[in-house]
Amino acid sequence: MVLAGLSTLVPAMAQNVQNAQRLRARVSAQSIKNGRPTDIFILSANGPAVQFVETRESQEVLQQMASAFKTLYIFETDDFVDAKVAMENRKYQDARNKFHALVNKYASTLSIKDSLSARAAVYELEAAMRMMDWAGVKALVARFPVKASNLSPSAQDDLEVAKIMALIPDKDWNGLKTRAASFLATKKNATRLQQARMKYALGAAAMVAQDWNKALDDFAEALVLLHGSDEELASACVVRSLDAYLRMPDVAKFLGDSAVAAAVEARKHNPETVIPDMQMKARPAHVKEAAALYRLHELMLPDRKLPAKYDGFAVSYKHPAAAAPAQDSAKAPAQAPAQPEKKQ
Incomplete structure (x- = not known):
């Protein structure tokens, strides 16, 4: 297998060859099988050189400069x-x-x-x-x-x-924003997960700056990019988004309504509880968005229960099925009154 260009013996390694780990690797180098891909068993790499044996049982230690390998992949x-x-x-x-x-x-x-x-x-x-x-x-x-x-x-x-x-953890938000934005702008081949993490980081920075709409946009983009690849991060995106909604004045005012508070209390005993129709129709757009996001988390991650502080959104979600009967009856054509049966 071995041609000219290799050191055929490394004395120090040869003395310990029986105890050395042997990692199977696929390599190609001109000095080995004329460059054809083949397997070797790596013992170690000493600086720029790789020490290996030809077979798993071989006792003869060979050495090749790492730079001489056209390809070298160590199997798991x-x-x-x-x-x-x-x-x-x-x-x-x-x-x-x-x-x-x-x-x-x-x-x-x-x-x-x-x-x-x-x-x-x-x-x-x-x-x-x-x-x-x-x-x-x-x-x-x-x-x-x-x-x-x-x-x-x-x-x-x-x-x-x-x-x-x-x-x-250092709360270096300016440095984070600069580097995350640069990464997204320059790394055109970045994976969706890598991009999602950068969007999450930018959302976290926007939360600190109290730019709630920017934070919501970043967390939403991160969720789309994740597409289920990281449940922890996906859940965090939803939670941080709900936190942003809680800080919006129109949301805080709506959740402070006594009817909403009563529904939240009732939900402790009946998880299907929702706010009355009058309050449901009066929901601000931000409450509708947050309620839908809460429901998305329930569907996406059913084993992860959200904290009770978001229950106001849970009771403010209008299930499409709940509105269906009313819509159906409204659309149903009026039936003509029954005609009396004619006598023969």
Whole structure:
């Protein structure tokens, strides 16, 4: 398999070859099978060089400069797949712990572009963002073990998004707005999730500035971009939007009505309670929007109960089915009076 151009033995590695991890990788390099793709088993990467063996059982350690590989992809290990399964099952803390362990376990390959350790570090960061643990994201960004140049282009964008979200715990809203807007303007290939996170960040900044309409627009755009890809963030977009509505004078005035308060109290015993027709017809546009958003959250995330402070919106939602009978009767053509039966 091996042609000229390789160091055929690395003595220090050869002494420990039996105990070294062997990560299967698909590579192509001119010095290996004339550049045809083939599998090798990587032991470690010492600076610019990669140490590996030809087969899983081989004892002969070979060395190749990383720059000589046209392609090099390390396959996912069983423990890496296990961590991904935890992530897919939304067990984010469990996944976060597992990926953290993998960053350290495969640290000997960190100098390889898109290494297993690098990918684990990105997934650990992603788990923290899924948890919306912005302080945790900030801490992970501060000690991120991989150079950006050793990440895939998409992972580089993930890291940039994380750096922007890490400004939230510091309340650096001006810096956040500038960098988030720049990201959206320049990263034309950003994923929908990356864009959604930037829109959420801009919405959070607008909330601080008490620009409620701007916040609502940003959170709405984030919801559309998410399309169900991140339930935590989707729920947060709805909650922050409802908070914005609560701060609007016309909404506050309407929810302060005694009939609304009575309906909210009655809802504790009957979840189907709604406000009387007179108040339903008098709802301001902002209340209608907020009530519809509350209902959207119920349908989209039925297992996530919203806090009681939003119950005023729950009782202000007019179910389309409730209006159907009245509409049907209004549209029904008048029937002619029955004619007396003629006698034969």
